[in-house]
Amino acid sequence: MDGQATPEGTVRIGIAHGAIRSFSEEGGASDVIAPDRAKRAGLDYLALGDWHGAIEVDPRTHYSGTPEPDRFKHDRPGSALLVNIAGPSALPEVMSLETASFAWRTLDMHLFEADDPVPALQALLPEPRQRRQTLARVVAAGRCRLPGHTALAEAVAGAMPDFAFLELDDTGLTTECEEEDLDLIDRAGALREAANALLAEAGDVNRSAADREVARAALARLYSYAQKVAP
Incomplete structure (x- = not known):
């Protein structure tokens, strides 16, 4: 989708599930998401899932975390991200909202x-x-x-x-x-x-x-x- 044209005045958002790096000893895994994927594809925002921790990859790319943690590895409370984008090419405003019951x-x-x-x-x-x-x-x-x-x-x-x-x-x-x-x-x-x-x-x-x-x-x-x- 990197070459897909975006209609004028449209906010372009991507959603993906996967890792931005491989933990395998074999390099070049095909299922790894490029950290600069948002820039490559001309995305205003790329919402990622997979890792249960909330991580900012860059201003336009975030892992949202998990609404409800499921292990001691993640001591931070569960959260979701509220993302506001004023318009095409505008930097997203990202706010973390706590959602966890436990x-x-x-x-x-x-x-x-x-x-x-x-x-x-x-x-x-x-x-x-x-x-x-x-x-x-x-x-x-x-x-x-x-x-x-x-x-x-x-x-x-x-x-x-x-x-x-x-x-x-x-x-x-x-x-x-x-x-x-x-x-x-x-x-x-x-x-x-x-x-x-x-x-x-x-x-x-x-x-x-x-x-x-x-x-x-x-x-x-x-x-x-x-x-x-x-x-």
Whole structure:
């Protein structure tokens, strides 16, 4: 359509779905839209869809984003674009309008060993009236004592009913454990032996990172169960 004539006084608009660059290792993909397509085709505006993020390619070419995000990759609220074009060859006036009913949020939490994770969590979470329309992922990193790690997991679990979705990603959180922490599981017997074994596995550098993480998670779960049944 690059050579198609435009009647005088007509605003010419293009609509397309696809990418302006290829993520394939093979160059020259035929389905890639040229970034300067609007200029080539004499378009006053080119409305693009495919990427879920709102992107200005150039003043006449925009990805509108998505009315309702569907993953944590897009933390920005869903939107649509209101485009006004005064006349042929005029630059478009583009305004973003929020349209989403739900908000997707990634909440980063970095902890030091002495921090209390529960108040830190409460400071991160949105206010109660916003939670029902929020899908949130708490990404915890840093270092935390075993009781604090357990308290954090329980606090997240307790808040889950308030949210459309809430999860804890604690894969980046290193759990510190001392003798007194294991004493809160049991001072002797089978439970203490299991706790000692899990602690050793969690710190064994000869094991894979995945195996060490499973051991840490199992130790935290054992601690949680022990606290629930403690007199």
